[in-house]
Each structure stands twice: as structure tokens, then as C-alpha cells.
Amino acid sequence: MLFRPRSPMPLLQRLRSAIWPRRSWKRSARYVGHRLGRIPSTPYSIAAGFASGAAISFTPLLGLHFLGGGLIALILRGNLLASAIGTVVGNPWTFPIIWAWTFSLGRWLLGEADMIETLPQHISMNYIFDHPSQVLLPMMVGSLPTALFIWFFCFWFVRRLVSGYQKARRKRLERGLAKAEASKMATSKKEKSQ
Numbered sequence: 001m002l003f004r005p006r007s008p009m010p011l012l013q014r015l016r017s018a019i020w021p022r023r024s025w026k027r028s029a030r031y032v033g034h035r036l037g038r039i040p041s042t043p044y045s046i047a048a049g050f051a052s053g054a055a056i057s058f059t060p061l062l063g064l065h066f067l068g069g070g071l072i073a074l075i076l077r078g079n080l081l082a083s084a085i086g087t088v089v090g091n092p093w094t095f096p097i098i099w100a101w102t103f104s105l106g107r108w109l110l111g112e113a114d115m116i117e118t119l120p121q122h123i124s125m126n127y128i129f130d131h132p133s134q135v136l137l138p139m140m141v142g143s144l145p146t147a148l149f150i151w152f153f154c155f156w157f158v159r160r161l162v163s164g165y166q167k168a169r170r171k172r173l174e175r176g177l178a179k180a181e182a183s184k185m186a187t188s189k190k191e192k193s194q
Helices: 011-019 025-037 043-056 062-075 080-089 095-109 125-130 132-193
Strands: none
Touching: 025 080, 025 132, 043 062, 043 080, 043 132, 062 080, 080 132, 095 132, 125 132
């Protein structure tokens, strides 16, 4: 494998790096940006795929984020790999914020409570499955407008990012090819003169 470490990391260190980046969050974000920019596809396709994955992450359908993001990306002719990368928006660090927001917004849209109400204190998995209309319904209702907003925001942002990245990369490659051609021409002129 290309970037595999020489000696494998111990299990605890691998678990830690899966939860918290080894270097920094900025470096991890730059890596994801480079990964998105280098996907061999159009900026529209990459942006639609990423936005689909990010938007589906705001729904309470936990086990279906990859599948749902991929399905939306296929419908919108987005890139499936970018969709999978986009689902990273919903992660253990952001889920509590997302769930609190979608629950509060859903309750407010359903006319059940004020906007600032948070999740019930006595919430548990048994409570959620016994009373789905009190937790999952408001979360689903609140997640739909949020997901729509997130889709448009991510699409606009990622499309601009990928378009600029691909243009800069294309210019770098063209400059490198021009340099190689000039070097090749100079070498052939030298050989002919000798």
C-alpha cells in the first residue's frame, strides 16, 4: 500500500486517530479538500455528490446515510465518492448539535413548543422506540428544511472550491508540460549542434 506506515500502529492508537486527528483538524480538512478536488469528475458532479451526503447526514436515519446520500447523488447525477465523503459532516462530534437543532426546529414547525426547547431529559433508546412520534417525527420534520439548506450551501461552496482547485491544478500541469517541452527542445538542439 502506498501510504501505509512501516510498523503498524497499536489498536488503541488507531482508535484514537479515528476519533481525533493525529496532526490537526486543519490538516485533515485540507486533505479532504484535496481529495475532493482530485476526483476525476466535473465540479457540478462532485459538488452535487458532496452536498447530497452532507444533507442526508442531517436526517435521523442513522444507518442509511451512505445509501441515502448515494441515492440522492445518483438522482442528481452527482459523484458517489463525493457523496460518501459528504456524509462525514454527520459524525459523533456534530450529531448532538444536529439532533438538538432538528428536534427543536421540528417541534417548532409542528407547533408543539418554543424554538429553544431541547431534547427531553428522560430520553433513551427504549423511549424513542416506544414513542416515535414524540422524538423521531419532530426530528424528521426539522431535518427536511435543514437538509435542503445544507444541500444548497454545500453545493455552492464545494462547486466553487473544486472549480478553483481544478483550474489551478490544470495550470500547474500545463506549466510543467511546457517546461518539460522546453527542456526537451534545448536538449535536442544541443545534441544537433554537437
